[in-house]
Amino acid sequence: MEEIAAFLGNYPPFDQLPPSGLQRIARSVQIEYFAANHDVLTFGGAPSQFLYVVCKGHVDLIREGDGETQIFDSLGPGEAFGHPSLILGQPPIITVRAHTEVLVYLLPAALFHELRAEFPPFANFFAASAIERLEFAVRSRRDSAAPTLFQTHLRDLVERDLVAISPDATVQEAAQLMSQERVSCLLIDLPPYGVLDQDTGIFTDRDLRTRVVAAGIPYDTPVSQVMTTPIRTLPADSLVFEGLMAMLENRQHHMPITEHGRIVGIVTHTAILRHQSSSPVFLPSQLSRAQTLDDMRRYRDKVVATVGSLLDAGARVSDIGRVVAVAHDTLLQRLLRDAEVTLGPPPVPYAWMVLGSEGRFEQTLLTDQDNALVYTDDAPPEAATYFATLADLIVGQLEICGFPRCPGEIMASNPQWRQPLQVWKDYFSRWINVPEEEALLRIAIFFDFRKAYGELDVEAALRPVVLDARENRVFLARLARAALRNHAPLTLFRQVALQRQGEQRHLIDLKHRGTAMVVDMARLFSLEAGCNATSTVARLRQSWPESSISEADAQSLISAFELISTLRLRNQQEQITRGEEVTNHVCYRQLSPINQRELKESLQVIAGVQRGLARIFQTGMIG
Amino acid sequence: MFFFRRKPEFPDFVRAYTDAPRPDPARHWREVGYSVLDIETSGLNHKRDALLAIGLVEIEEGRIHLNRHWYTLVRPPEGLEVDASSIRIHGLTRAELEDAPHADVILPELLARLAGRVMVVHVAQVDVSFINQAMRTRWGAKLVGPIIDTARIAMSLHETAKILGSVQPDMPMPAIQLRALATRFGLPSYGEHNALNDALTTAQLFLAQATRLEGAGRPTLRGLMKAGGV
Numbered sequence: 094m095e096e097i098a099a100f101l102g103n104y105p106p107f108d109q110l111p112p113s114g115l116q117r118i119a120r121s122v123q124i125e126y127f128a129a130n131h132d133v134l135t136f137g138g139a140p141s142q143f144l145y146v147v148c149k150g151h152v153d154l155i156r157e158g159d160g161e162t163q164i165f166d167s168l169g170p171g172e173a174f175g176h177p178s179l180i181l182g183q184p185p186i187i188t189v190r191a192h193t194e195v196l197v198y199l200l201p202a203a204l205f206h207e208l209r210a211e212f213p214p215f216a217n218f219f220a221a222s223a224i225e226r227l228e229f230a231v232r233s234r235r236d237s238a239a240p241t242l243f244q245t246h247l248r249d250l251v252e253r254d255l256v257a258i259s260p261d262a263t264v265q266e267a268a269q270l271m272s273q274e275r276v277s278c279l280l281i282d283l284p285p286y287g288v289l290d291q292d293t294g295i296f297t298d299r300d301l302r303t304r305v306v307a308a309g310i311p312y313d314t315p316v317s318q319v320m321t322t323p324i325r326t327l328p329a330d331s332l333v334f335e336g337l338m339a340m341l342e343n344r345q346h347h348m349p350i351t352e353h354g355r356i357v358g359i360v361t362h363t364a365i366l367r368h369q370s371s372s373p374v375f376l377p378s379q380l381s382r383a384q385t386l387d388d389m390r391r392y393r394d395k396v397v398a399t400v401g402s403l404l405d406a407g408a409r410v411s412d413i414g415r416v417v418a419v420a421h422d423t424l425l426q427r428l429l430r431d432a433e434v435t436l437g438p439p440p441v442p443y444a445w446m447v448l449g450s451e452g453r454f455e456q457t458l459l460t461d462q463d464n465a466l467v468y469t470d471d472a473p474p475e476a477a478t479y480f481a482t483l484a485d486l487i488v489g490q491l492e493i494c495g496f497p498r499c500p501g502e503i504m505a506s507n508p509q510w511r512q513p514l515q516v517w518k519d520y521f522s523r524w525i526n527v528p529e530e531e532a533l534l535r536i537a538i539f540f541d542f543r544k545a546y547g548e549l550d551v552e553a554a555l556r557p558v559v560l561d562a563r564e565n566r567v568f569l570a571r572l573a574r575a576a577l578r579n580h581a582p583l584t585l586f587r588q589v590a591l592q593r594q595g596e597q598r599h600l601i602d603l604k605h606r607g608t609a610m611v612v613d614m615a616r617l618f619s620l621e622a623g624c625n626a627t628s629t630v631a632r633l634r635q636s637w638p639e640s641s642i643s644e645a646d647a648q649s650l651i652s653a654f655e656l657i658s659t660l661r662l663r664n665q666q667e668q669i670t671r672g673e674e675v676t677n678h679v680c681y682r683q684l685s686p687i688n689q690r691e692l693k694e695s696l697q698v699i700a701g702v703q704r705g706l707a708r709i710f711q712t713g714m715i716g
Numbered sequence: 717m718f719f720f721r722r723k724p725e726f727p728d729f730v731r732a733y734t735d736a737p738r739p740d741p742a743r744h745w746r747e748v749g750y751s752v753l754d755i756e757t758s759g760l761n762h763k764r765d766a767l768l769a770i771g772l773v774e775i776e777e778g779r780i781h782l783n784r785h786w787y788t789l790v791r792p793p794e795g796l797e798v799d800a801s802s803i804r805i806h807g808l809t810r811a812e813l814e815d816a817p818h819a820d821v822i823l824p825e826l827l828a829r830l831a832g833r834v835m836v837v838h839v840a841q842v843d844v845s846f847i848n849q850a851m852r853t854r855w856g857a858k859l860v861g862p863i864i865d866t867a868r869i870a871m872s873l874h875e876t877a878k879i880l881g882s883v884q885p886d887m888p889m890p891a892i893q894l895r896a897l898a899t900r901f902g903l904p905s906y907g908e909h910n911a912l913n914d915a916l917t918t919a920q921l922f923l924a925q926a927t928r929l930e931g932a933g934r935p936t937l938r939g940l941m942k943a944g945g946v
Contacts, residue, residue, distance in 0.1 A: 094782070094916060096906050124780035124916075126923035128931050149902050194927070196903055196920060199779065 094119055097198065101146065104171030105687045106218030114208060114215075123199040124148075127191040134175055134189040140182050141175035143199035144219075150195030155188040166697065167192060167588060171686060176219045179205060247336045247350045248329040250365060251358030257286045260294070260317035264305050267296055267316045278347040278359050281320045287356035294320030295359070297347055326351045329358070337365055386493050389424060393495040396420045400457055401666050410457070410658035411630045418454040422447075422545045428490050429546045432483055439483070440476040443468035444547035448503065452541035453612070454628045455658075458665045458675060461497040462488065463538060466505035467551050470513045484511050503538055514554055521558040528571040536572070540616060541627050556625050563623045572620070573710035576613035581700035582606045589693050591681050601692075603661040604677035610699050611654040614706060618642050629654055641709045646702050653695035660688060729824040730857050736832035738862065741938035745926050746778035748937050750864075751829050752836040752922060754914035755843050756806040758798045762845040766792040767819060768808050771911030772829055773919045775836075778926075780919045786829060787912040789816035806909055819850055830859075834937065838894045838918040840865035840946045862941060866918055867892045869925045869944030876932070897921055 098115035101107040107115060123143070127133055134141055136157045147168050154166040154174065165187075168174055178185040179202055200208075209216040257280040258267055267279055280286065281294040296316055304319045305312070325343055327336055329350040336348050346362040396417060403413045429445060449463040450456045466484055468476060484505035492498055505511050512520075521539070524532035540559055544551045562568050582590040582601060591599050601607070608629075615632040619625075622636035630651050637647040664679045681689065726734065739748045753772050759765035772786040791813055792798055798810055826847070837843045840863055848858040870892055891897075895905045898917050901924040906913035929939050 094785075094906055094913060096904065097782075100904070119782070120785075121783040123782065124920060124923070125778060126920065126927050128927045148904065194902070194924065196924075201783075 097122060100148065100171070101198070103686055104146075105690065106215045107146075108687070109214040109218070110208070110212060114212065117204065118198075118200060118208075121201060121204055123201065125197050125199060127195050127197065129191050129194050131191045132188055133191060133195075133197070134178065134185040134187070136186065136188040137184045140184055141178035142202055143175055144173055144179060144202075144205045145175040145189070146173045146198040146200070147171065148196040148198050150191065150193040152195055152197075153190050153192045155190055157188060162188075165701075169588070172690070173219075176205070180219065245333045246330050247327060247333060247348065247360050248352075248358070250333065250336075250360045251350070252361070252364050255280050255286065255356065255358060257282050258296075258316065259283060260292050260315060260320070262316050263313045264296075264301070264310075264316050264319060265312040268301055268305075268312075271298060271301070277361060279316075280349070280356060280359070281316055281322075282356075287351075289324075289326070289351070289354065289356065291322070292317075293324065293356070294322035295324050295347060295349060296320045299346065324349055326356065328352070333365060336360055340365075386490060389427070389490075389494045392424060397458060397669075400662070401669075404659075404662055404666060410655055410662055411454070411628065413457060413662070414454040414628070417456050418451065421451065421456065421460075424494065425487075425491070426546045428487055428494075429483075432486050432490075436479065436483060436486070439468075440479055441469045441472040442548035443480065444544045444549040444551035445487075445505065446542045446551060447545045448542050449538045450541075452543040452627050454543075455608075455612075457658075457662050458669070462491055462499050463503050464488075464505050464545075465503070465510040465539070465542070467512065467514055467517050467549065467555070469549060470515045472513055480505075480511055481508070514549070514551075517555060518558050521555065522561075525558075525562045525565055525568050528568050533571065533575045537575075537613065537616070540620075543627050552625070559620070560623045560625065562620050569617065569621060570710045572617050573706055576610070576617050577703055577707055579606060579610055581610060581696040581703060583693075583696055583700055589681055589689070589696060599680050599682050600678045601681050602677050603657055603664070603679055607657040607677075607696070607699075608654060608661065610703070611650055611657075614642075614650070614702060615654075617706075618647075641706065642702065646698075646705070649698045650702055653698040656691050656695045660684070660692060726855055726857055727824075729827055730851075730855050733827040733831045734857065734860050738860075739832070739834055739937055741862075741936065741941060743937050744935050745930065745937050745940055749833040750775040750836050750919075750922070751833045752780075752915050752919040753830075753843060754837070754911045754918060755846060756808060756909070756911050757842070757846055758792060758796065758802050760842065762842075762849045765846075766790070766796050766798075767846050767850060768792060768798070768806060768813060769911045770822065770826060771913070771915040772826075773912070773915050774829075774833075775919060775923070778923065780916070780923070782916075785912060785916075786825075788822055788825075789813055790822050791816040791818050793819075820854070823850060823854070834940075835859070835861070835863045836866065836918065836922050837863065837946075838866045838914070838921070839892070840868075844946065861946070862937075863946040864922070864940055864944045865946050866894075866897070866921050866925060866944065868946070869922075869929075869940070870897050872943040873925065873928060894918060894921065901925075 097119040098112070101118060102110070102112075102115050107118070110118075133145065133152060136155070147170050149170060151167050151169050152174065153164045154168065156163045156165050174189050175185070209219065253276070256270065256274045256276050258270055260281050260283065262270075262281075267281075271277070271279060278295055278297045281292075281296055282288075283292045287293075294317065296319065300319060300321065304310070305314070310319070325339065325345065326349045327339060329352045331350070336350075340346065340348055340362055348360045348362075349356045350358055350360055399420070400413055400417060403416060408416075425445065425447075433439065444467050446452070446465045446467060447463065448465060451460070451463055466480055468480060488498065488504050488506040498504065503510060520535075524536050524539075528536075542551070542555070584590045589601065591601055612629050615629040615636075618636040618640040619632035621641060622639035624632060624636040624639075626632050626635050633642070633647045633651050633654075636642070637644050642650070660679060661677060665675050665677075668675050681692070684692065751772055751774055753770065755767055755771075756769040757765050757767055767790050769789050770787070774781050774784045789808065789812060798808075798813060803809060844859060844863060851857045851859070894914060894917055895908070898905045898921050901921060903917070903920045903924060905917050908914070925944075926940060929935070929943060934940070934943070
């Protein structure tokens with residue numbers, strides 16, 4: 094009978110139980126056999142007395158209501174049901190019907206409750222809904238083998254008490270205090286210290302060098318004139334990782350942290366480095382030391398390595414995407430600055446835009462270039478030549494640094510995508526007003542734009558054009574139809590649909606039949622809501638109040654997106670380790686049972702939102 | 717003086733078994749209690765060989781209740797040498813068996829677990845003759861039934877299928893080995909040649925068969941007895 098314990102031990106959450114827990118189940122489990130079409134649990138019927146685990150065969154979960162019944166899930170070996178009713182002691186809200194003949198293990202209620210009380214992971218798994226389970230899975234990823242980066246709070250890295258000086262003090266007095274107290278950063282404030290108001294600022298040793306000494310201002314200048322204010326702060330209980338991200342993005346080396354609205358300390362970037370030696374904080378300094386394109390190529394390889402270590406560290410894919418975006422942006426900015434030195438200053442302000450996944454902060458391992466250039470409308474005729482030379486140079490250098498050219502030629506080196514602002518506005522309006530097939534393809538790339546470098550405020554100039562789409566129902570419906578072109582790959586029985594023949598057998602494309610479906614829907618929702626975020630997670634998080642998606646659906650779609658992205662990234666990392674070609678395909682059979690299950694549930698979440706979208710936009714009815 | 721042939725004086729626990737009310741054949745099969753049994757023996761001859769181990773699981777309300785499972789070794793009678801070739805099959809060593817309780821202790825417990833219930837066995841003949849032999853030599857008693865044989869049910873289901881035309885008439889009876897049958901029903905098997913594992917595999921097979929018969933319009937104990945009664 095060890096077989097029962099061994100069988101259950103293959104599947105979550107039983108795989109979280111110690112052998113003694115599994116033995117207890119094996120000793121007191123009951124076994125029942127149901128004929129096909131037999132209702133194991135009945136909607137509104139007697140509350141479940143057991144936790145049911147399918148051993149052989151499949152059961153359908155059926156939702157009944159409004160006179161119609163709908164199979165919304167099918168469970169196979171190792172999957173459990175009956176717990177919501179068992180936990181609440183209420184009649185089942187679904188019917189569970191044997192799809193085939195099924196053999197089921199039944200855990201008696203008393204044992205189920207004992208195990209829940211003793212083993213929190215077991216309890217969490219059964220914490221009601223599939224959505225919560227997905228979220229739990231995302232969270233446990235983060236917790237598992239979590240290094241200090243994800244466990245430590247900023248508060249824990251404060252190395253000493255705040256040193257403060259009055260805003261009236263001179264910069265010389267400030268410098269003296271810094272050297273006397275051996276600190277690299279002062280809080281500038283009037284008592285009560287730390288309460289954020291117009292008197293509050295910070296002053297660092299770097300400010301002393303760049304704003305005072307290098308700028309040649311007199312040493313008796315009040316420090317209030319050279320301090321940084323208003324200041325960016327983070328709550329003291331933020332994770333070190335969040336502090337790191339904020340520092341990378343803002344290029345600041347000191348992060349004041351607050352508790353109950355008061356600054357309680359300053360975390361330095363060196364304190365984080367001491368804490369986590371192989372962190373991405375090193376990346377920018379490595380880049381600044383880089384001299385040749387070869388050095389930059391090595392930098393780019395380090396970014397790839399960083400992705401691996403962040404992934405191992407349990408970072409969310411969305412966080413990894415931000416680290417990569419900051420690292421790539423920094424490289425791009427370095428290249429553009431160097432080019433401006435070589436070619437001379439630009440004739441008019443311009444912006445270098447990154448598009449598609451890079452624009453969404455979702456670039457990870459498989460990356461080719463997607464970029465464009467926009468410059469002001471008042472450009473003299475020779476400007477076109479300047480930007481052509483610049484774009485060719487940068488695109489070529491990026492290629493050397495390890496970013497392959499875009500096969501679709503969506504790059505600033507293509508004259509079509511290197512245009513004055515007005516031309517871009519016309520492009521965008523045309524795509525919205527004449528949403529033909531090609532326009533829909535363009536939108537999927539260009540609407541996810543983000544400025545990576547340049548003086549021109551392209552966000553302020555172009556985003557309003559994009560947001561105009563909000564008013565255009567026909568356009569939104571077209572976009573909805575395009576977003577629904579790929580269905581979540583599920584079979585009639587809500588199992589993951591796999592290629593059945595040929596070389597692609599058992600493979601699933603985690604991008605086109607996974608993350609891309611979420612990306613497309615998130616773009617649509619953000620347009621509907623008039624939200625200007627570009628990352629998929631931010632779009633879903635911000636746009637639900639004003640779009641066709643509910644908060645709960647948005648939350649579960651985010652979890653689904655994170656899980657599929659993580660699977661995809663892990664798979665790619667393993668492919669790199671094995672020296673294979675990097676693809677978006679994963680062999681379903683080779684995934685662990687827990688990953689198979691998470692993937693299935695994620696796809697079910699996507700399918701559910703797709704169905705809702707199809708209803709709202711009546712996509713079937715547009716010619 | 718006449719010597720009347722006395723009705724055998726059964727010990728209380730035997731009488732408790734023989735006098736227990738039999739399950740009503742008209743009842744739905746799920747409302748009846750079953751004890752599913754498997755034994756290991758030192759050989760196939762019930763007159764010469766010994767009972768070495770018993771495994772038993774109970775079915776109530778159509779469900780196997782593993783918390784009430786029972787497994788015991790049985791010490792062979794004095795002077796019986798357990799054959800090396802049989803040890804290879806059942807894996808029970810002489811040392812293990814020497815420490816096991818005696819059949820005189822085991823049999824009362826076995827009868828208590830069978831009383832008022834339907835006994836279910838796969839290929840009942842061997843198991844029944846061994847238990848009857850043990851009961852006869854001690855108290856002149858024997859099993860009172862009802863007894864169901866899952867191998868017989870398998871044959872009946874096959875015959876029915878032939879009549880209904882869902883299998884070809886010339887198709888031979890499939891193997892009736894326990895594991896082969898379990899596999900045909902898509903059921904998992906448990907470790908082989910252990911009385912408890914075999915009892916559990918038998919119990920699952922029985923649930924599947926009873927469910928099939930129920931689906932074919934024979935939901936009562938009587939239906940089961942007709943298909944597989946001994």
